[in-house]
Amino acid sequence: MASTPTTQAPDLGDFFKSVIDSTTDAVITKDLHGIVTSWNRAAESIFGYSAAEMIGQPMVKVFPADRLQEEPMILARIGRGERVDHFETVRVRKDGSLVNVSATISPLHDSEGRIVGASKIARDITERIQAERTIWLQANHDTLTSLxxxxxxxxxxxxxxxxxxxxxxxxxxxxxxxxxxxxxxxTLGHQAGDDLLVQAAQRIRAAVREIDTVARMGGDEFTILLPDLVAGDEVEPIARRVNLCLFKPFTLDGQTSVQISGSIGVALFPQDGETADVLLMHADQAMYESKRLGRNQARHFAKALESNIRDRMRLTHDLRHAVERGELSLSLQPLVDLRDGSVRQHEALLRWVHPVFGAISPSVFMPLAEETGVIRDIGDWAFDTVARQAADRSRAGSPVIPVSLDVSPVQLHAGLGYFRRWLDEWARLELPADALALEIAESALAEPSDGVGELLQQLGAAGVPLIVDHFGAGASCLSRLNRLDIGMLKLDPSLLRDLGVDGKSTRLCEAMVQMAHTLGLQVVAQGVETPAQRALLARMGCDFGQGHLFAAIEPGPGAEVPAWPAAA
Ligand SMILES: Nc1nc2c(ncn2[C@@H]2O[C@H](COP(=O)(O)OP(=O)(O)OP(=O)(O)O)[C@@H](O)[C@H]2O)c(=O)[nH]1
Known part of the structure; x- marks a missing residue:
């Protein structure tokens, strides 16, 4: 800064001039019209204007456009003889940058006590404000996503x-x-998980309105605050957009494509709660309802709870008609030979697309089907579909690929008569007896009633291959494996979770494969997702693999974004 004379107020003695010029605070005086009358060295360095440039100029020259209204307010108070203490505000430097200042402005009196202007002592607090802002940002934002x-x-x-x-x-x-x-x-590592969280955060942010607040609550949980709604039904399209944006595949590490989805719960003020805590709790509960009903959907708290029972009743009712309305389908999952990659067998999995609720997860409709006994009709339909397809292939001269069907305890309790029709029909169609296998959950084997144990023996004797599904997930009943005519074990996907990561889990899998082989059983690993898992399973001698790695993650009907569940 040029060494121009800085203080031009004629009534100040040299002593006071040197005191004022030695301080690091800006000391400025102005008249009652806001015209600058003195401007010390610190004012020059804080605002970038020399005294020559400011004296005689209006003080508002250093006010940003959006703060101009402060000057009449300050002058009015000075005119009333009041002081403005530690007023924190923003001013603009000569170079256009902003400076945060804390100013104390006091009235100046002449020798007769009349107010003639104001003195202002201003301190540059930019660094302090920035430090406070950094601390505030750290305390209030998530470091990974910046939300x-x-x-x-x-x-x-x-x-x-x-x-x-x-x-x-x-x-x-x-x-x-x-x-x-x-x-x-x-499967892909924590870093890829982080990458997905950051991208998910950006997508959610882009799917909502400018005025909405998107936050990360921790882990894979996000919240959105949607203020200023005229009515609750404005939320539905927003929830839909969020579901959709999460459902589109993510590219992680610039190359791996991953598909996930999100479960959403909605709580509305005032109907679902009046306080922040209650609304968050209810939105969280509604989110769990979305998970329970098959994920990848949004539920409204009140509707979720109220309609829970009604939905169950309606689903139960509609399930009875799902077959005749053509709402059920079968998805064939390949069982891949881990030695040569060939497909040796399929498992037929049931899918239900409800006309109103969309895709319903089997974890929702299967228990309903079992409770109501409808599973027997659904099972018959699944068998007839599989048999028809196999007969078509056979007639066309193509080899019949063996297929397995899940069989529930309710079907087993129906006795041999129920399965006799299947066996007769299979034989009538001249299909190979061993090309239809039945999968029985491990839990059904644990304590089979006498009738079921006998039935399984009869089915085994009739040449029907029996498979134990989800082996290792619950109470494994090893003695049953020996007594019944079981041909194959399917290891539960939970056993593969830490395969290759945790030595104990790897050894456990290996031991199960060996045990099964010792009993003369073939082993299928369910839930194979990575080439590394596949290689490890092949090395330990596991016969077959089933899972996302083999069946491309095709959206199909089971993965559609469902409609917002309308209250029936
Ligand atoms: N990469 C990454 N993972 C995190 C972070 N914070 C939490 N997690 C993981 O996020 C996972 C959250 O899993 P959950 O929500 O319990 O389960 P989920 O697999 O999403 O299953 P559902 O919620 O039942 O659909 C846990 O495995 C945590 O270890 C993070 O900052 N980065």
């Missing part, structure tokens, strides 16, 4: 609730939990 964190979200929610109450508006809280995110970490 607001739980604490910030709760603060915003509390503020917006107060506003919604005042303005008589609605407000919504959305709770989102990614589905099966753990699998991404487990």
């Amino acid at each position: 607001p964190n739980r604490r910030h979200f709760q603060e915003r929610l509390t503020l917006e609730l107060a506003r919604a109450r005042r303005m008589q508006r609605h407000l919504a809280v959305m709770f989102i939990d990614l589905d099966r995110f753990k699998d991404v970490n487990d």
Whole structure:
């Protein structure tokens, strides 16, 4: 800065001039019209204007456009003889940059006590404000995604609730939990998981309105605050957009394509809760309802709870007609020979696409089908479909690939008569007896009633290959394996989770494969997802693999984004 005379107020003695020029605070005086009358060295360095450039100029020359209204307010207070203490504001430097200042402005009096202007002492607090901002950002934001964190979200929610109450508006809280995110970490690594979280955060942010707050609550949980709603039904299309944006494949590490989905719960103010805590809790509960009903969907808290029972009744009712309405389909999952990669067999899995609710997870409809006994009709339909397809292939001269069907305890309790029709029909179609296998869950074997044990023996004797499904997931009943005519064991996917990562899990799998082979059983590993798992299983002698690695993750009907569940 040029060494121009800086203080031009004629009434200050040399002593005071040197004191004022030696301070690091800007010391400025102005008249009652806001015209600068003195400007010390520190003012020159803080604002970048020399005294010559400022004296005689309006003080507002250093005010940003959006703060111009502060000057009349300050001058009015000075005119009333009041002081403005530690006023924190922003000013603009000569180079256009902004500077945060804390100013104390006091009235200046002439020798007769009349107010003639104001003195202002201003301190540059830019560094302090930036440090405070950094601390605030760290305390209120998630470092991975840069989204607001739980604490910030709760603060915003509390503020917006107060506003919604005042303005008589609605407000919504959305709770989102990614589905099966753990699998991404487990199969592709934590870094890829992080990458997915960052991309998911960006997608969710882009799917909502500018005024909405998206936060990361931790792990794979996100929340959205939707303020200023006229009615709750505005939330539905937003929830849909969020479901859709998460359902589109993600590219991780620039190359691996991964598909996930999200389960959403919605709670509305005021109908579902009046406070931040209650709304968050209810949105969370509704999110769990979405998970329970098959994931990849959104549920509204009140509707979710109210309609829970109604939905069950409706699904139970509709399930009875699903067969005749053509809503069921079978998806064939290949069992791949781990030695040469050939497909030796298929498992036929049931899919149900409900006309209103969309794809319903088998984990939802199978228990209903069992409770109501409808599973017997559905089982018959599955058998007839499989038999027809096999007969068509056979007639066309193609080899019949063996297929297995899941059989529930309810079907087993129906006795041999139920299966006799299947066996007769299979024989009538001149299909190979060993080309139809039945899969029985390990749990059904644990304590089979006498009738079921006998039935399994009869089926085995009739040449029907029997497979134990989900072996190793529950109470494995090894003695049954020996007594019944079981030909194959399917290891539960949970056994593969830590394969190759954790030595114990790897040894456990190996031991199960050896044990099965000792008993003369073939082994299928279910839930094979990576080439590394496949190679390891092949090395330990496992016969077959089944899972995403072999069946491309095709969306198919089971993976459609379902409709918002309308209250029936
Ligand atoms: N990569 C990564 N993983 C995280 C982070 N924070 C938590 N996790 C993992 O996120 C996973 C959350 O899994 P859950 O939500 O319990 O389970 P999920 O696999 O999503 O299954 P569902 O929620 O039942 O669909 C856990 O495995 C955590 O270890 C993180 O910052 N980065």
